[in-house]
Amino acid sequence: MPKGKTIFDYERCKGCLLCVEFCPQKILYQDKTTLNRAGYNIIKVSDPDKCIGCAFCAIMCPDSVITVEVDK
Ligand code: SF4
Numbered sequence: 001m002p003k004g005k006t007i008f009d010y011e012r013c014k015g016c017l018l019c020v021e022f023c024p025q026k027i028l029y030q031d032k033t034t035l036n037r038a039g040y041n042i043i044k045v046s047d048p049d050k051c052i053g054c055a056f057c058a059i060m061c062p063d064s065v066i067t068v069e070v071d072k
């Protein structure tokens with residue numbers, strides 16, 4: 001199975017949680033202790049080893065926060 005690596009441009013995040021909702025691996029979560037400069041809680045990866053590189057998170061994000069690199 002391919003492995004993915006997510007890179008977040010945290011300052012663009014508006015906390016809509018679409019990425020969290022659509023990740024099939026359920027490894028994205030909102031970090032309630034970290035705010036970006038706009039005042040939104042940023043998204044983190046709970047278990048990076050489980051990322052399959054599907055890029056659903058990046059596709060769903062309306063603010064182009066997420067880039068996914070895929071190892072084949
Ligand atoms: S690339 Fe897929 S598995 Fe990895 S964090 Fe994004 S939605 Fe989840």
Ligand code: SF4
Pocket residue numbers: 012013014015016017018019020043060061062063064065066
């Ligand atoms: S979909 Fe994008 S803007 Fe929405 S919470 Fe996820 S990273 Fe932030």
